[in-house]
Amino acid sequence: MSLKMFHVVFVTCSLILTVGFAVWAFGNYRVSSQTSDLIYGIGSSVASIGLLIYGRIFLKKLKDISYL
Numbered sequence: 001m002s003l004k005m006f007h008v009v010f011v012t013c014s015l016i017l018t019v020g021f022a023v024w025a026f027g028n029y030r031v032s033s034q035t036s037d038l039i040y041g042i043g044s045s046v047a048s049i050g051l052l053i054y055g056r057i058f059l060k061k062l063k064d065i066s067y068l
Contacts, residue, residue: 005067011055018048 025041028034 002066002068004062004065007058008055008067011051011058015048015051015055018044018051022048 022041022044025037025044029037029041
């Protein structure tokens with residue numbers, strides 16, 4: 001496994017984790033109406049967007065390198 005492939009897998013897993021946490025935090029906010037849950041959901045959503053942007057930039061930068 002190349003460093004590029006490892007990076008893609010790691011960023012994808014991180015993205016899934018942040019999106020899942022955002023969904024959980026917003027769902028918890030709906031039930032409890034605690035401000036901390038709202039902040040966690042917003043922060044995790046921002047992190048998800050950052051990971052998406054980072055992943056696209058990374059893939060664009062290393063488009064000539066093989067995944068193997």
